[in-house]
Amino acid sequence: xxxxxxxxxxxxxxxxxxxxxxxxxxxxxxxxxxxxxxxxxxxxxxxxxxxxxxxxxxxxxxxxxxxxxxxxxxxxxxxxxxxxxxxxxxxxxxxxxxxxxxxxxxxxxxxxx
Amino acid sequence: xxxxxxxxxxxxxxxxxxxxxxxxxxxxxxxxxxxxxxxxxxxxxxxxxxxxxxxxxxxxxxxxxxxxxxxxxxxxxxxxxxxxxxxxxxxxxxxxxxxxxxxxxxxxxxxxx
Numbered sequence: 001x002x003x004x005x006x007x008x009x010x011x012x013x014x015x016x017x018x019x020x021x022x023x024x025x026x027x028x029x030x031x032x033x034x035x036x037x038x039x040x041x042x043x044x045x046x047x048x049x050x051x052x053x054x055x056x057x058x059x060x061x062x063x064x065x066x067x068x069x070x071x072x073x074x075x076x077x078x079x080x081x082x083x084x085x086x087x088x089x090x091x092x093x094x095x096x097x098x099x100x101x102x103x104x105x106x107x108x109x110x111x112x113x
Numbered sequence: 114x115x116x117x118x119x120x121x122x123x124x125x126x127x128x129x130x131x132x133x134x135x136x137x138x139x140x141x142x143x144x145x146x147x148x149x150x151x152x153x154x155x156x157x158x159x160x161x162x163x164x165x166x167x168x169x170x171x172x173x174x175x176x177x178x179x180x181x182x183x184x185x186x187x188x189x190x191x192x193x194x195x196x197x198x199x200x201x202x203x204x205x206x207x208x209x210x211x212x213x214x215x216x217x218x219x220x221x222x223x224x225x226x
Contacts, residue, residue, distance in 0.1 A: 006155075032212045043117075043204060043217035044156070051212050090155055099144050099210050100169055103155040 002027045004093050004104035012110045013081045021076040021107045023091030032094040033074040034101070035065055037087050044090060050074060061085070081111045115139065117218035119205050125224045131193035134221045138186070138207030144168075145182055146215060147190050148204040156204055162188065163210065195225045 003026045013019045025031055032051055036044040048059025055067045065076045074091060091104045118137040126132050138145050143164050148156035159178065160170040164185035173180070177196070182188040192199055202222050206215040 034214060036217075041219075043219045044206075046214045046216065049212075049214055094212055098161075098168055099163070099208065099212070100158065100161060101146065101206075101208075101215055102158060103148075105155040 002093055002095060002100065002102050004091050004102055006089075006091055006104035006107045008107050009105075010108045010110060012112065015083050015111050015113050016080050019076075019078050019081045019085070019109065019111070021089050021091075021109060023074045023076065023104060024072050025074060025091070025093045026072065027093050027095060029095065029097075031067075031072075031074075033065075033067065034092040034094065035059065035063070035074075035076050036090045036092060036103075038090065038106075039087050047076070047089075081109075083111050083113055085109060086111045117205055117207055117216055119203075119218035119221055121221055122219065123222050123224075125226060126195055128197055128225050129194040131191065132195055132223065133189050133191045134203050134205075134223075136188045136190070136205030136218060138188070138205070139216055142207035142209055142216075143185070144208045144210040144215070145188050146204075146206040146208075147180055147188070148206065150202045150204055150220070152201070159190070192223075195223075197225050199223060200225045 034049045035047040050067045094101045145162040147159045150156045161168040162182040180190045202220040204220045206217045208215040
């Protein structure tokens, strides 16, 4: 089975503060993990991915994510949040043999000035 | 590079009517996905194609939904007959396959009244 959980429906942070959006996963075999962002009335935009190698992955717009195999987590982080980061964020897990991509329920990030 | 193209952007139909959505993936992308995104939820995979073959359609309501990808390029998703609960955004995505990231179109917002 293949699944993703995003335990927080919404995360609120003040501009300039660090942010974390949580994600845990379940998949047989090696996990391939992704973060996407969705702005209102737009499609999903790819932010970053973990395939193998360094557990800290850097992506677009200053975002990074930390892969933790023992905790089966892939949390999205940013050292200093911007108001423009306010959006809906989705974590996804893929399987290499099929390319099947399953998404979590999403977390709304609200950054206040 | 052109992105994933979807049409129409918006569609309003009455229940029990039929509707079709069209997707043109990024050139050279072998894998094509159709997702259903109900308001407030994460994208749910309906069907995944690898070239013109179906890889996964386990979540496709086959009594009313159908999809095809002729010649391994463009794809159409059809609903017949539509129900109120089919109101959602239908997202098409494509990728090179395997563990590569998927690129999404802007989606078609379907309202069934």
